[in-house]
Amino acid sequence: MNKNETNKFTLKIPSRTSNLGIIREFIQGIARQFGFSDDTIGEIQLAVDEACSNVIKHAYQYDNNKKIDIMVETNGSKLTIIISDRGKGFDPAKLETPEQRLQKHARGGLGIALIKKVMDEVSFDIHPGSRNEVRMVKYIS
Amino acid sequence: MNKNETNKFTLKIPSRTSNLGIIREFIQGIARQFGFSDDTIGEIQLAVDEACSNVIKHAYQYDNNKKIDIMVETNGSKLTIIISDRGKGFDPAKLETPEQRLQKHARGGLGIALIKKVMDEVSFDIHPGSRNEVRMVKYIS
């Protein structure tokens, strides 16, 4: 694969936790082909798993008939992933830190923190009801 | 995964031979989750690889900017895969048998024969220039 050529994949997949394994394998195939190390592939899989788990749980509240949209693009030294839903959205600025969650022994609330820790860039584009996106980037050295 | 629930995936992927490995991994994830044995997963991967190789080579003549559409659906005891392109199409009734090709020592011409041997059902829906589909089905026992 010529690294300087854009290679763009789009996957539409039913919003079900039983599909998380399939999503992780799909991401692994692309990330490996692009040349990431096994460690980094694991991080990217985790970030995508977390974002998709959020769509399944929060955006679509376990409604199996909804679809998750996953876009993966490799280009130059950069892997970009956009995961989007048409759910109610949320305010990413209002999340607690993992330290706050842990000290409270509160359940959950760690997914987005993990995504931010393992990816090089993370941003949100929230349009409740129409299109909510989490965009994440990982650079290859 | 509840086997009686339809689980339908669509993937759009650039028409490049370097993506065949990613396609095989994607198919593997779904087929394994559905419960096929490793042997059968290998057969399904092969059939999909052959159909996608044909799109890349014959439908799009190695034009990297084109996309292959892959639809995978699991439902009950059945995995259905449809691979489609918008190329020039062909007449599936006019293909030589692998025996004819082999006796002639002709290069190639074995892909569709392989697909037919490993899948339980194979059909074509050819509309040159607009949409050419190969549809293949594998049943799980």
Add this chain to the structure above:
Amino acid sequence: MNGFEVVRKDLEDVSTLFLKGYLDAHTYPQFESALQKLMDERRFKIIVNFSDLSYISSAGLGVFMGFIETVRENAGDIKLCAMSPKVFKVFDLLGFPTIYDIVNDETQAHQKFTDGSRTN
């Protein structure tokens, strides 16, 4: 492939849960119910052995957060052991090592209960 299994073994008042496979938003309820069963039986000295766990996401981490208070209020603890570097990293990224004892193997985990020590 992306399956998950929990196997339990009791030794005196310590229960060990062996996790195997992939612990994610799909499989965490299995782990949760194994822990809930221990709560119901009032067994609060718990070791979780990760040696066969290939993958964990935050849904798996959340399970620990859901039980640790009850466990500790009952003079018990959850000791974590035998994590692969990949699994440890996820715990580490979120600061779990300051809250939980994470040790190399099961013997060390048992020792922690015998000594009655806790890192934090």
Add this chain to the structure above:
Amino acid sequence: MNGFEVVRKDLEDVSTLFLKGYLDAHTYPQFESALQKLMDERRFKIIVNFSDLSYISSAGLGVFMGFIETVRENAGDIKLCAMSPKVFKVFDLLGFPTIYDIVNDETQAHQKFTDGSRTN
């Protein structure tokens, strides 16, 4: 992961090509050029060792079909050996065993050249 490699070893007038990885529509040109090089050097006694080949599609099979005539016209042959059951199945489904010698290991492949025998 889905990479491919060919390594060549010559022993007297027999050349062995070791295939490794995934032989498909992306990687077959590498195998083709290894065979073309043998043609250029007029080395027509060829063994292909599949022991490290994980995958083959019809693009890989086509390479054999493209060279076998030239090879045999020059009193040579291509002997195939050490295929995994998965790889053998692909050859078998298309009837290759009636046209090609496919044997268990390299020793048997060399033997075929020494004996001067051919199955078909």
